[in-house]
Amino acid sequence: MHIASPRPEDWLVVRPEGLHCVPGDFFVDPTRPVERALVTHGHADHARAGHGRVLATAETLAIMASRYGPAFAGATQALAYGEVLTIGGARVHLAPAGHILGSAQAAIEHAGTRVVVSGDYKRRRDPTCAAFEPVPCDVFVTEATFGLPVFRHPDDRHEVARLLDAHRRNPDRTLVVGVYALGKCQRLLCLLREAGYDRPVHIHGALEGLCGLYRDHGIDLGPLLPATVAERAALAGSIVLAPPGAIADRWARRLADPIVAMASGWMGVRQRARQRGVELPLVISDHADWDELLATLGDVGAPRVWVTHGREEALVHAARAMGIDARALALVGFEDEDS
Amino acid sequence: MNRFAALLDALVFTPQRNGKLRLLRDHFAETADPERGWALAALTGALDLPTAKPAMIRALVADRVDPVLFAWSYDFVGDLAETTALIWPGPRDGARLRNAPPPTLSEVVEELRAATRAEVPALVAGWLDMLDATGRWALLKLVTGGMRVGVSERLAKTAVAGIGAVALEAVEEAWHALRPPYEALFAWVEGREGRPDIEAAARFRPMMLSHPLEDADLAAMLPPDFAAEWKWDGIRVQIAATAGERRLFSRTGEDIGDAFPDVMAAVDFTGVLDGELLVVRDGAVAPFADLQQRLNRKTVGPKLLASHPAWVRLYDILLDGEEDVRELPFDARRARLEAWHAAHRPARMDLSPLIGFAEWPELVEIRTGARAAAIEGLMLKRRASPYLAGRPKGHWYKWKREPLAADCVLMYAQRGHGKRSSFYSDYTFGLWSDGALVPVGKAYFGFTDEELQQLDRWIRNHTIQRFGPVREVEPGLVLEIVFDGVQRSTRHKSGLAMRFPRVSRIRWDKPAAEADRLETLAAMLADTATPAG
Ligand SMILES: [Zn+2]
Ligand SMILES: [Zn+2]
Numbered sequence: 001m002h003i004a005s006p007r008p009e010d011w012l013v014v015r016p017e018g019l020h021c022v023p024g025d026f027f028v029d030p031t032r033p034v035e036r037a038l039v040t041h042g043h044a045d046h047a048r049a050g051h052g053r054v055l056a057t058a059e060t061l062a063i064m065a066s067r068y069g070p071a072f073a074g075a076t077q078a079l080a081y082g083e084v085l086t087i088g089g090a091r092v093h094l095a096p097a098g099h100i101l102g103s104a105q106a107a108i109e110h111a112g113t114r115v116v117v118s119g120d121y122k123r124r125r126d127p128t129c130a131a132f133e134p135v136p137c138d139v140f141v142t143e144a145t146f147g148l149p150v151f152r153h154p155d156d157r158h159e160v161a162r163l164l165d166a167h168r169r170n171p172d173r174t175l176v177v178g179v180y181a182l183g184k185c186q187r188l189l190c191l192l193r194e195a196g197y198d199r200p201v202h203i204h205g206a207l208e209g210l211c212g213l214y215r216d217h218g219i220d221l222g223p224l225l226p227a228t229v230a231e232r233a234a235l236a237g238s239i240v241l242a243p244p245g246a247i248a249d250r251w252a253r254r255l256a257d258p259i260v261a262m263a264s265g266w267m268g269v270r271q272r273a274r275q276r277g278v279e280l281p282l283v284i285s286d287h288a289d290w291d292e293l294l295a296t297l298g299d300v301g302a303p304r305v306w307v308t309h310g311r312e313e314a315l316v317h318a319a320r321a322m323g324i325d326a327r328a329l330a331l332v333g334f335e336d337e338d339s
Numbered sequence: 340m341n342r343f344a345a346l347l348d349a350l351v352f353t354p355q356r357n358g359k360l361r362l363l364r365d366h367f368a369e370t371a372d373p374e375r376g377w378a379l380a381a382l383t384g385a386l387d388l389p390t391a392k393p394a395m396i397r398a399l400v401a402d403r404v405d406p407v408l409f410a411w412s413y414d415f416v417g418d419l420a421e422t423t424a425l426i427w428p429g430p431r432d433g434a435r436l437r438n439a440p441p442p443t444l445s446e447v448v449e450e451l452r453a454a455t456r457a458e459v460p461a462l463v464a465g466w467l468d469m470l471d472a473t474g475r476w477a478l479l480k481l482v483t484g485g486m487r488v489g490v491s492e493r494l495a496k497t498a499v500a501g502i503g504a505v506a507l508e509a510v511e512e513a514w515h516a517l518r519p520p521y522e523a524l525f526a527w528v529e530g531r532e533g534r535p536d537i538e539a540a541a542r543f544r545p546m547m548l549s550h551p552l553e554d555a556d557l558a559a560m561l562p563p564d565f566a567a568e569w570k571w572d573g574i575r576v577q578i579a580a581t582a583g584e585r586r587l588f589s590r591t592g593e594d595i596g597d598a599f600p601d602v603m604a605a606v607d608f609t610g611v612l613d614g615e616l617l618v619v620r621d622g623a624v625a626p627f628a629d630l631q632q633r634l635n636r637k638t639v640g641p642k643l644l645a646s647h648p649a650w651v652r653l654y655d656i657l658l659d660g661e662e663d664v665r666e667l668p669f670d671a672r673r674a675r676l677e678a679w680h681a682a683h684r685p686a687r688m689d690l691s692p693l694i695g696f697a698e699w700p701e702l703v704e705i706r707t708g709a710r711a712a713a714i715e716g717l718m719l720k721r722r723a724s725p726y727l728a729g730r731p732k733g734h735w736y737k738w739k740r741e742p743l744a745a746d747c748v749l750m751y752a753q754r755g756h757g758k759r760s761s762f763y764s765d766y767t768f769g770l771w772s773d774g775a776l777v778p779v780g781k782a783y784f785g786f787t788d789e790e791l792q793q794l795d796r797w798i799r800n801h802t803i804q805r806f807g808p809v810r811e812v813e814p815g816l817v818l819e820i821v822f823d824g825v826q827r828s829t830r831h832k833s834g835l836a837m838r839f840p841r842v843s844r845i846r847w848d849k850p851a852a853e854a855d856r857l858e859t860l861a862a863m864l865a866d867t868a869t870p871a872g
Contacts, residue, residue: 148415149405149426149428150412150425150426152472268472269415270352270421271416279352279353311411311415313411314407314411314412321405
């Protein structure tokens with residue numbers, strides 16, 4: 001007698017809290033407090049406080065503790081990349097996503113079917129985290145933050161060279177660069193060091209904690225100094241990193257004749273950059289660009305693709321043109337991060 | 340092309356004038372001829388290239404990119420050149436570096452100048468393959484002829500003057516005798532050569548422009564200090580003639596003589612004159628629409644010459660023969676103009692009459708009575724003023740008559756450009772005719788950001804259909820449109836077109852059914868079509 005195996009859409013389902021794995025009774029990146037959560041990475045829209053139990057990489061757990069305090073969840077369990085864990089009727093392992101320190105894809109197997117939830121990911125080299133590993137699967141649940149063919153990120157070394165060129169040409173001005181506090185900040189610091197910039201970089205107070213955390217994980221960020229606006233003159237001619245919210249407000253205007261730069265995948269679209277008052281847009285993204293999204297669909301070889309947050313419609317359209325059975329998952333609560 | 344692209348890109352992101360000036364100066368100082376000269380020409384609109392229409396760009400991209408993905412991308416980005424530049428599936432960086440170097444700006448300009456219109460698409464596609472995204476964006480800006488990088492002609496000239504020891508005024512005076520790629524200009528400002536010979540050419544002199552008259556101005560002005568003239572609804576021109584050359588320039592110094600052989604044939608003198616180009620039949624000035632038929636043509640056939648005869652109504656003289664009279668006060672120049680006209684009696688030219696008046700109320704009445712199509716209002720010119728280049732304050736005033744108005748219904752909305760590209764800020768509106776709406780015009784929004792946002796929200800919530808960047812909306816919102824006149828039009832289904840329509844306010848209070856009818860607009864046409872007296 002032949003028993004039809006349950007379809008993945010029957011055991012991995014969208015609930016108001018997020019994506020629910022029924023046989024393991026846990027949620028992936030839930031946006032509301034739940035009893036059991038698997039968290040792919042430490043960005044705030046994926047990693048929230050207040051869950052009963054959290055399963056994640058040790059790095060992600062450390063990031064959550066640093067952001068929310070040690071009591072961010074009832075209990076935590078660290079899972080290393082490649083280590084397999086059985087949760088109820090599901091087998092789970094994590095694979096590097098290449099997005100930020102500790103970021104992981106969740107591979108979930110049940111009834112002979114493997115679903116991989118990518119979380120956020122990128123394919124470029126990043127000195128601050130392990131590189132993305134394609135995991136062959138039956139269903140690939142992918143993000144689509146930059147899911148339009150206008151997003152083709154240039155080589156990050158080219159962007160860093162532009163930053164250093166602007167720095168050289170304006171020796172009396174303060175170059176203030178907007179960076180996402182978790183991931184982008186530390187990656188940009190590493191890229192600056194790789195490009196040979198060894199002077200101290202000033203960082204806004206809001207970035208200090210996570211820079212310290214990256215250093216504790218063995219990532220060398222080079223010499224850092226606090227960016228104290230009171231020392232206006234000392235900051236002239238230096239590079240200052242600050243969270244995106246700070247570059248447009250009074251804090252930045254008190255710097256010495258600032259040039260406002262911003263490192264983000266959105267900076268590839270001039271209008272977006274100009275709306276934020278950015279003078280030097282740097283296209284440095286921690287997400288896959290359009291070509292990489294499509295290449296990844298090929299690499300994982302999944303016959304079925306579910307698209308989560310971002311510009312789902314275009315990626316679904318393109319995946320179908322590749323002969324893939326693709327559809328959009330209506331997940332809510334995720335922001336256009338990397339801003 | 341890469342240097343030029345980097346310059347345009349930096350200009351777009353540099354808000355302050357001084358920052359733009361520094362970028363331009365560095366570029367002109369550090370870039371070699373002829374590359375910098377072509378850049379200067381591109382920024383000042385002096386490049387005469389077979390331009391590409393947006394439709395051509397769309398066709399090129401449709402050939403390479405899935406149309407559905409392109410439509411979504413265009414909707415997200417909001418600018419055709421930028422969308423195309425970003426989406427163009429050219430070779431990746433590595434592959435590009437292994438291939439031929441990208442074209443220089445000079446190569447692009449020279450090949451485009453030599454190309455026929457039919458050859459342009461293939462040339463552009465080839466370059467798009469060789470350039471990176473910023474280079475592609477700059478190329479598309481160049482071939483579509485819309486730079487929009489916030490650089491005025493004057494700012495570009497200021498930057499050129501700034502690389503050497505030549506005054507801006509001297510550069511401006513010489514400007515219209517110079518041609519791209521401006522090697523002689525750069526040699527002069529860098530002190531390597533003397534000033535280029537500019538006297539032999541029939542060159543454009545920067546025009547004197549007016550300010551709109553505010554009610555407050557009038558209180559401080561004494562009637563005897565001012566001369567009044569009609570403000571004609573044609574286009575401002577300058578006739579420049581030396582012994583060897585004759586030219587007809589538009590307000591910006593563009594040579595439009597080829598389109599007006601009838602006027603040019605009448606230029607049998609030397610001198611420089613300022614006046615209004617019109618179509619005049621049997622002494623009566625035809626509506627602006629008739630003049631439009633003659634504009635933007637490279638050549639003009641005998642039929643059109645006969646049916647739409649051109650005419651210049653003179654109101655100032657800059658060079659009387661070879662003598663520069665720009666320093667003379669208006670009254671003295673007027674006397675010179677009248678004497679000159681009496682002596683030469685050129686065909687197809689007459690003098691714009693002065694309007695006698697003693698007190699302002701008298702003039703107000705004259706202005707109110709001027710409903711003729713050919714008259715936009717009045718000009719007030721200070722009798723003691725010399726002829727000054729540019730828009731100096733306190734000398735010349737334009738005093739347009741009150742605009743006409745109609746309550747129209749919003750029909751379509753389109754995303755704006757530049758800083759408004761994320762809002763629906765271009766509107767097509769219509770009037771009722773037999774129970775249906777007929778489009779009568781298109782306008783941009785001219786109001787506060789808050790109102791723009793309210794309108795944008797209304798549009799998003801009342802969309803019936805979307806066509807790329809355009810949304811069709813329910814007939815539910817009334818816009819008060821003001822305009823300077825009505826003319827017949829074959830382009831509009833209504834057969835009517837407004838002159839200079841703009842949205843004056845949003846009538847949130849008014850039900851769409853109570854908006855104006857097409858007949859109301861048609862009646863205004865009858866009113867404005869009386870020949871000028
Ligand atoms: Zn993330
Ligand atoms: Zn995310």
